[in-house]
Structure formats: structure tokens, C-alpha cells
Amino acid sequence: MVAVARKHNLKVVEDAACAVGAEYMWDGEWEKVGRCRGDVAVFSFHPRKIMSTGDGGMLTTPHADWNKQFKLLRQHGMSVPDTVRHGSNQVIFETHPVLGYNYRMTDIQAAVGREQLRRLPGIVARRREIADKYRALLSSAQWIGLPLEPQGMKSNWQSFAIRLPDYADQRAVMQAMLDAGIATRRGIMCSHREDGYKNGNHPPLPHSEGCQDRTIVLPLYPQMTDADLELVASTLKKATEPK
């Protein structure tokens, strides 16, 4: 994608909202998402993500001039941030050369985020272990589609989404799981189907719609025990097995 974008003089914004800790192979080396081979990578720290600061997010960019501009925009377009002015032994008067926003991260959020970053390698390792266990537990149920990890990519397993067989009703399966005390989520919603976002002007998107309608996301968090995983797998198999 980066090669195509460069060829046509386009910019690449990486939606890395869910991808902190995920990796891909670049020129024969494993690299973390966010090293940013495009122009900007954007991360979400919403509580559903594998590391959180309560809410908010972070962006990375390889462009020093963009970095400067983002820092300017995030704090009301203030030319010299308060942290720099207050630490200086010179009197500095700031200016506001552009209209900006209040997109600052609070110190408290940053403190939480730094601690989460320290724990991130362990969190990702544990999530990968759980994904492997799910795979092993579900492999005998050939009617369930398991997620693929393409070669040269390592997921952080933010979500472990399985594909239901055509005969299974998504809502009924999710309800059966919930009745057994297991919360699942449906596949990520398609924006073109939501009234607030649709513009009626898109080509057919059967694969996206299939992902929304035919997948469910299983619970996955580091504290899950083997017994938890076995319960999820056996309940899912029972709720979806061919009659």
C-alpha cells in the first residue's frame, strides 16, 4: 500500500486503533505497527483496547515537520507550550499562529499509559498464548471458521473473531453463549449500513457485510484460565454444531 501511495503521491494514514503491539515483516525484519512506514499511524486507548489510558489515543509520524504541526494543533495552536515556558529562565510570550484544538492528554492519563506500555509485551504474549489455545480447542469443529494470521504478520489478538457456518443464526448463537454466562460481540459494524454514516453511494460490499453478519468475537483477556477457554469453546461448539 505504501508503494502504491508513493507512486501516486498519496499519503498513508494507518488506522492502528487496535494494533498496538502487533507486528509485520518489513525488509526481512519484524517491526511493530506504529514505527510508521506510511505518514501517520493512529492508536486508540479506549478501554476496549488491549492497553488503555481511560480513553483518547496517540499518533506517530516519521515526519518531523508534521510532528511539530500536530503538537501545535493539539494545544490551541500555542507556539511555545506551557511546559517549556514554565521551565525556562527566560520570559517567553507564546503566540497562536494557527487555530488549534484542545487534544491534550492529561498527565494522569499519560502516567497510566506509560505503565501500560511497560506491561504491553507481557499482555501481547499472553493474548497470543490464548489465541493458540482457542485455535487448538476449536480445531476439531470444522464448521467454525478460525481467524488466519497471514505470513509476515503477528496479531496482538485484540479480537479473536470466528466465522459462523451459514446455517447458524448469529444472534441465537450469541444468546446461547450469554445464557451460559459468556459475553461475545458481533463482527465489527459496517459504517455504510448505519443511518448516521450512509450516503447511499457505495458499491456492493458483500464481504464487509458478511464479516459483520457471520462472525462473532470471543472473550479474550489475559486473566482467562484454561477452564474459561474450555467453557467458551465447548459452548460455542454446542451452539453451532450441525444438527
Ligand SMILES: Cc1ncc(COP(=O)(O)O)c(C=O)c1O
Ligand atoms: C479500527 C478502529 N478504528 C478506529 C476506532 C476508533 O477509536 P476511538 O474510539 O478511540 O476513536 C476503533 C475503535 O474501536 C477501531 O477499532
